[in-house]
Amino acid sequence: MEKKDICSYTYEELQEEVENLQEKSFRAKQIYQWLHVKLADSFDEMTNLPAALRKRLSEEYEIAKVKMLERQISSVDPTEKFLFELDDGNMVESVLMKYSYGNSVCISSQAGCRMGCRFCASTIGGLKRNLTTSEMLRQIYQIQKITQERVSNIVVMGTGEPLDNYDNFVRFIRMISSDKGLHISQRNITASTCGIVPGIKRLAGEGLQITLALSLHGSTQEKRKKLMPVANKYELKDVLAACDEYFEKTGRRVTFEYSLVSGVNDTDEDAQELIGLLKHKNCHINLIPVNPIKERQYRRPSRQNALKFQNKLEKNGINVTIRRERGSDIDGACGQLRRRYAAAEKGEADEDIRVN
Numbered sequence: 001m002e003k004k005d006i007c008s009y010t011y012e013e014l015q016e017e018v019e020n021l022q023e024k025s026f027r028a029k030q031i032y033q034w035l036h037v038k039l040a041d042s043f044d045e046m047t048n049l050p051a052a053l054r055k056r057l058s059e060e061y062e063i064a065k066v067k068m069l070e071r072q073i074s075s076v077d078p079t080e081k082f083l084f085e086l087d088d089g090n091m092v093e094s095v096l097m098k099y100s101y102g103n104s105v106c107i108s109s110q111a112g113c114r115m116g117c118r119f120c121a122s123t124i125g126g127l128k129r130n131l132t133t134s135e136m137l138r139q140i141y142q143i144q145k146i147t148q149e150r151v152s153n154i155v156v157m158g159t160g161e162p163l164d165n166y167d168n169f170v171r172f173i174r175m176i177s178s179d180k181g182l183h184i185s186q187r188n189i190t191a192s193t194c195g196i197v198p199g200i201k202r203l204a205g206e207g208l209q210i211t212l213a214l215s216l217h218g219s220t221q222e223k224r225k226k227l228m229p230v231a232n233k234y235e236l237k238d239v240l241a242a243c244d245e246y247f248e249k250t251g252r253r254v255t256f257e258y259s260l261v262s263g264v265n266d267t268d269e270d271a272q273e274l275i276g277l278l279k280h281k282n283c284h285i286n287l288i289p290v291n292p293i294k295e296r297q298y299r300r301p302s303r304q305n306a307l308k309f310q311n312k313l314e315k316n317g318i319n320v321t322i323r324r325e326r327g328s329d330i331d332g333a334c335g336q337l338r339r340r341y342a343a344a345e346k347g348e349a350d351e352d353i354r355v356n
């Protein structure tokens with residue numbers, strides 16, 4: 001019999017499970033606390049449960065494996081990168097970034113990605129599979145346990161497209177923000193999407209208070225298509241309309257992410273078009289000098305050109321920042337650590353994959 005994924009059950013669902021096991025209802029609270037507050041990795045740790053119940057739980061349920069394979073600690077700023085192994089051998093990356101306002105963790109939502117963005121290392125091997133809700137939660141739990149640091153902010157910006165794993169992702173948001181678990185404020189959670197229009201519209205109606213980040217990267221439909229195959233499916237005007245709907249329904253200002261790629265989307269013309277698109281929107285734009293990956297020839301603009309681009313937007317009243325690079329001495333671009341590890345397992349040279 002396949003074991004049930006106990007960490008993906010909401011509190012109410014766990015209550016039902018406990019009832020079906022014909023156990024006293026307070027056991028549900030105890031088990032939920034072990035899993036989502038005390039962050040237990042095994043049923044053996046649940047010492048206030050009778051031994052017979054622990055045995056039964058371990059026969060019928062499993063606690064999703066998210067096991068640390070590697071931890072990289074940056075020497076230039078307080079950033080750490082973690083590589084985790086899942087039950088089936090797939091690997092995912094998560095990043096801890098320490099700020100003055102608290103600790104932020106960037107998690108992966110899928111093993112790989114099928115969206116094919118040209119500059120992204122996460123998509124090179126395609127999509128392996130969706131992560132379960134428990135695998136998303138337990139990336140945060142493991143980091144909190146390993147570092148003994150309380151996590152206060154979450155960004156869903158690691159490997160994968162969260163809206164391509166919609167149900168598990170939304171369940172994750174509800175559970176991580178629940179007062180029965182780590183209770184991380186939804187206002188401290190940002191999820192980034194490449195622009196899946198039906199997903200954005202559906203998310204707008206979920207009654208959540210998370211920030212939506214839209215990966216824009218091009219100021220016209222044609223330019224987006226060159227960098228992001230998802231633009232072949234959804235028109236830019238429809239993506240922007242869905243973002244407007246998100247803002248109207250949630251009151252949460254949308255962030256636009258724009259990876260600056262030298263000679264591709266960082267010209268004066270690009271800046272002008274971007275101003276035209278965003279000028280009248282209540283939004284924020286994050287410029288991210290592209291992180292080069294070995295498989296593509298894309299380069300980042302000079303610091304001076306990036307600042308010039310930012311100034312143009314600012315002069316037109318657009319709220320814009322250049323994202324500060326974190327952990328530049330560790331496998332920086334999303335998906336690189338995972339790829340380097342997979343290559344090493346296949347006996348390929350490390351240097352071929354690492355670009356930093």
Ligand SMILES: C[S@@+](CC[C@H](N)C(=O)[O-])C[C@H]1O[C@@H](n2cnc3c(N)ncnc32)[C@H](O)[C@@H]1O
Nearest residue numbers: 119120157160161192193194215257290291333
């Ligand atoms: C890895 S994606 C994950 C979330 C979602 N799939 C998306 O595309 O928004 C998070 C952000 O990283 C950006 N990104 C991916 N590869 C990058 C690179 N090599 N340099 C800079 N940004 C990159 C993406 O464009 C996106 O804005």
Ligand code: SF4
Nearest residue numbers: 113115117120123160
């Ligand atoms: S940028 Fe996001 S959507 Fe695009 S391939 Fe990477 S993870 Fe997938």
